[in-house]
């Protein structure tokens with residue numbers, strides 16, 4: 305329904321690879337990834353989390369493959385998963401081979417801890433034979449020791465060189481089905497590493513700020529890094545690495561892409577005024593209740609919760625649906641037009657019910673179904689509030705009067 309404008313920077317051209325049935329790179333939509341935090345050997349628990357992640361907005365899910373029981377779990381998970389599965393492999397190339405045998409749709413290898421060229425090439429050859437792509441997942445925290453020494457730390461150049469070393473091994477066995485990440489927990493470092501990488505290769509890039517931490521700080525750090533690059537046209541798939549329920553990661557990734565206009569709105573976009581002394585309700589509480597009531601419903605609309613009827617409707621007139629409070633009542637509006645006036649204690653209920661109908665029937669139909677007299681009742685509330693509070697909402701007229709007095713006084717003095 306409401307769609308944000310598309311960001312201006314042209315997308316960096318990249319080759320397209322397939323992770324299962326999800327295209328990454330080229331003209332494919334930027335995809336959202338997340339990672340399970342269950343033991344992969346726990347098949348039912350992991351599958352239940354994968355379904356939750358897919359419901360939250362993940363297009364691709366990664367699971368660790370750190371032991372033989374995990375690889376066996378993957379063999380049972382992959383056929384039942386609603387989204388492609390990536391096996392995360394560190395240290396043991398045998399786990400990469402086992403994950404391929406389990407039928408995973410992609411491998412993630414960390415060049416910092418899987419370093420023997422013959423093992424890397426063996427895995428790449430096997431992936432090539434099976435048509436499975438690999439993500440070269442460079443991480444500043446586990447950089448190849450030689451590169452750390454050579455560059456005097458985990459610099460952007462060191463991260464890029466680590467990826468290039470891995471690509472050179474892949475080239476030797478003619479394997480090119482690759483995406484790359486150069487993650488760091490330091491946001492400026494991560495941004496610069498991706499910029500350099502984007503100038504060096506044409507592989508699709510997987511963006512992330514690693515170990516971003518718990519929300520809200522983790523969300524801010526991840527968004528600062530990922531959004532900056534996406535706004536520059538860099539990035540083909542993203543992951544928020546949060547210390548939180550991974551469903552939050554998936555939701556955050558999806559919301560970011562929707563906010564930047566890179567993906568169609570799939571879920572609710574709840575906006576709310578920040579509240580102020582003019583608020584007639586507990587805006588924070590009402591917005592939270594409305595969010596909780598609607599978050600799990602697939603309502604691809606923008607909904608506004610506004611604290612007062614004096615300014616609320618005007619400030620949120622672009623929202624598909626909104627509610628503003630005043631004089632013990634809630635004014636429900638669609639695209640700025642009042643459609644119903646409800647008692648204050650029924651505001652959230654009325655908002656949720658109208659959101660469902662709006663998503664199902666569309667804006668025109670719901671405007672046509674507006675209550676007769678709702679607009680007049682709302683205007684009466686608004687005027688009464690203005691009178692209660694002294695009429696001039698922003699003291700504009702009294703300010704204008706003061707300015708006139710000051711100017712005429714100055715002119716008289718000249």
Ligand code: SF4
Nearest residue numbers: 577580583611612616
């Ligand atoms: S809508 Fe009303 S309550 Fe909310 S910030 Fe604006 S003036 Fe304040």
